[in-house]
Amino acid sequence: MSDGLFDGVLAAGPVAEWVDDAAWLRAMLDVEAALARAEADAGLIPAAHAEAIAAQCLPEYYDVASLGAAATGVGNPAAPLVRALTARVEGEAARYVHFGATSQDIVDTAAMLVARDAVAALAEDVVACGELLARLAADHIDTVQAGRTLLQHAVPVTFGLTAAGWLSGMDDAADRLTALTFAVQCGGAAGTLAALGERGPDVVSHLAARLSLAEPVLPWHTERGRIATLAGALGGVSAAVAKIARDITLLAQTEVAEVTEQGPGGGSSTMPHKRNPVAAVSGAAAAAQAPGLVATLLSASAHEHQRAAGSWHAEWWPLRELLRSTGSAVHWLRTSLERLHVDVDRIRANAELTGGYALAERVTSELVTEHGVGRAAAHDAVAACCAAGKPLVDTLAADPLVGAHLSTERIAALLDPASYLGSARVFVERALRHHAQQTGRKQ
Template sequence: MPPESPPEPTDPDDRSDRGLLEPARAGTEAEATTSDRAWLRALLDAEAGLTRAQARLGLVPPEAADAVSGLARSAEIDPGELAVRARAAGNPVVPLVAELRSRAVPELSRHFHQGATSQDIMDTGAMLVAARTREVILAGLGRVVNALAELAARHRETPMAGRTLGQQAVPTTFGLRAAGWLVGCVHARDRLAGLRLPVQLGGAAGTMAAFGERAVELLPVYAEELGLAEPVLPWHTLRFPVAELGSALAIVTGALGKIATDVVVLAQTEVGEVAEPPGPGRGGSSAMPHKRNPALATMVRATALQVPAYAQILMTAQPAALERPAGEWHAEWQPLRECLRLTGGAAETMAELLEGIEIFPERMRTNLDLLLGVLAEHGEQTGPGSASALVDRALDHVREVSS
């Protein structure tokens, strides 16, 4: 007999994506800042910010700015219904503007979205979501950096075997390994923090013609209203802000994934030099109750494998034609969201891992003694070289760039 058809969802939440297949971001702050409701909030904020900026320049009545700002704060709009209505126009801004206009008096509603195109609002909304999620990611990375700096300093001279190509090589220290993780995360953090996230405003074909003689003056005012950067030009088909953001997020997850990969290896039964923090149910196996799996590191590794693939789509979308893309811009939305929320989840998860990681210097010493015996037989150096000095160098660098 054929399998029964699944029941039709009766609760709107039955259609929502709560991260069942992406546990690294499930329940995290980054999941909340990139949800459908968060994107809808950003689109509403972009519309309200535009009307306020126009009112400041006398391009629309102040009452119109008050009206759209009020609607943006109080409008109860179902993202699911808006998504279905968006199929007619290919983006959610068209039905959103229609909904806002239907809720205001005609003499004011005609000033909503005045001069803008859907992509202006969608791109600006995306930058708002990115800016809000970036703060969450940077907070997580701050915790990671602090934990790594403490580990590097505390284990500055803790000896262990260095490993190359999976084999014991020469001695090093755990402090130097942690310092390497630290420098990678600081570089990734600073790359992400330094990105300019600009508003988008160009009108129908990027000429800002519908905004009148004071059009160019709108750019800095609009940026100020929303706390975003001012663009040099409308960037409807100049997609470097999105591509650079995707690249930076891939670098962040790469730095975190490097740590996660090392933790998985060092936590192996045969190595046993570190362990993830214990917790109820953490690391359990459904088939082998004796195991303590590196669950946090595994989740972070999964994000490091996914985000570069999503970022590749953002790179591929750059050669958009002429003044408006047909598909490239639309293809960015979901991959950008995945990059943001997976990176946020990875940062939060890695912070949890590092703040409670267990280090076993005695096991490191035992494993190192095996290596030292082999090195002595061959007359090779058996010390950790300049590992301690390199840890100091890394810590000095981090203090300098973070001050």
């Protein structure tokens, strides 16, 4: 649990309140109330007893710190909560608190409730990021930008294509979130619900319906695919954020300056001139938490027999932190994109920085394919011109072999970045159509 000092960066945004201690306590109490009512629905206990139990399932009746301290003696927080709840229920109804269930039923189902609400909250930011990225891609579909491979200038792209790549990653992450299902857990002591007799499956159905959760085929106490799938989806969101945030911070470098974050913040404690891309940096920091947390959840997936000895317990903290940090990451990315200013003039200037050197291969290709020059001879001639380190158009035009076949105007046209964009526009349009289809709109 964070002490709050770093929450401004790593626990920012709306998700944090959906995964805090109060949210988990509320979820566990919601499960206990729904369990009692589900058992009444199935005819196992009187409805009046179920309502008496549910009436005591209010968070304000319980102290999180006390429950946490008591959990150390039994190894989970559900057991002390059940004792405290039972103590508040009067009369015969107290006998039916937590009837037929086990602690893992309560904690796992609470985890599904917490995760469902947290994912819904972070999904709103994911959708908003998608819209902002789609707008960037559309607005800059023809803005020529230097492509960069291994951090060096390569052949040209467009800023629209860069943004479309970001959009595609975010849309894929959104798809994985949408595909998630959150299932109730109800198996009793060892996954048989023996204490409920033949009505166990009915209780599971009613419990799932009351909590608006999916009904699983069977209890999943030691089959943790759901947790692994959830972790993977959250990790995918963080990965998409990390990619975009990293690119923004690189494009915002003083020497590049193709984008800046406008608005408040961005200053330095010592250097007044600085304007740091704080939102992108914070998003990258939050996203960087995901790999370790996902790995912990995956490594904890091997549960022994019908109940795990430690692996289940190992899930609680990283699951909450993964939800929280992923929510923070996408919140910060949304903030960065909302503040993002694109300097079109600087992008174009940077694209022309190499003076056509990045497109020298076009000259070689034209000499070979259009003028019958041998590939080796063409390559050597163009390479020698590039090695001269002078304005490339003039150097190529003055070369005996190149100049004999290509005019200065033709060489300049071949070295124009805007004339060598391949299918960039097509790819941007495809990304925008896919995004529109995904969000249910026509474009």
